[in-house]
Amino acid sequence: MYFLSCFPFPSVPSESDPIQPTLRETIEAYFAKHLETDLEDLQYRSYKTYEEGHGRIDERTYYLTRIPADFPLKKEWPWVKAIGYSLRVSQQGDGPQSCEVRYYIVSRYLSRKRFGEEVRGALGHRIDALNVGCDIP
Template identity: 35%
Template sequence: MSTLQLPLKGNQGDLYNDVVQLFDHACQTQFQGIEHDSYQTVEKGHGRIEHRTYWTMGQTDYLLGAERWAQLKSIGCVESCRRQPGHPGTLQRRYYLLSIESDAQRFADAVRSHWGIENQLHWILDVGFREDKLRACQGCSAQNLSVIRHLAANLLQQESTAKCGIKAKRLKAGWDDNYSTTDIC
């Protein structure tokens, strides 16, 4: 069964405020008397160390607005503490509505896999398509070009005859009409 995780944002009003207050209180009391699950990770890379703590709580029936979420079984919080030499550390909390029972490690795996996919796509669009350097701002042009780049990235990732990266495949498609019309589509 897949994990449905929905990031909880401030526009959810009372539900968001209740979840934030609940986790704030739980952290202040070190979760004494509060049924929960937790999981921690430490990642080192790119000159920084990031500690993440994942918490899940299964008691959601008393949250205001929770009744609108039919598959809601637990809530989750990720606290990320990022430290880099010579820089002050940063602390960030993100909150989620979950369709799984209170299982912090499964929640952590779902959050990390989502960001892995997201980061990989952004890297492909930046390196292969130089998306960060493009400045389309007339009407819907930015959104339209983004859809086209996503479509092209998906087609280039599926193409398997050329053993090279997305950027090289894109160049090859621009130089060779036979490659761009027969092998990709």
């Protein structure tokens, strides 16, 4: 048994729980730093899918990495063993591309396929998500 969660947290810390937005921001910054170098310095598992249907093409990429040794919130979140990132790029007909980014915390370092399946809900788990738009050139 393990836990997989995405971030439905507000971007402004609440008085009742100021840690959750900090966790999200920490994970966003961690992946942003590594994406600048095309993940060259990061050990990770990745999984890609490509789907066509209903006039839309979806390309999804999932990345999962172990919590880094120097992760600043390790003490507050001791059960978190891995963090994940997913990117979905969609094309609806001849319209513009859109993309969606989600960040995850996971209590186990799952296989790449299992992580992708869990994120997609293929195994029946409901996952709430923080959707972050991204620019497509």
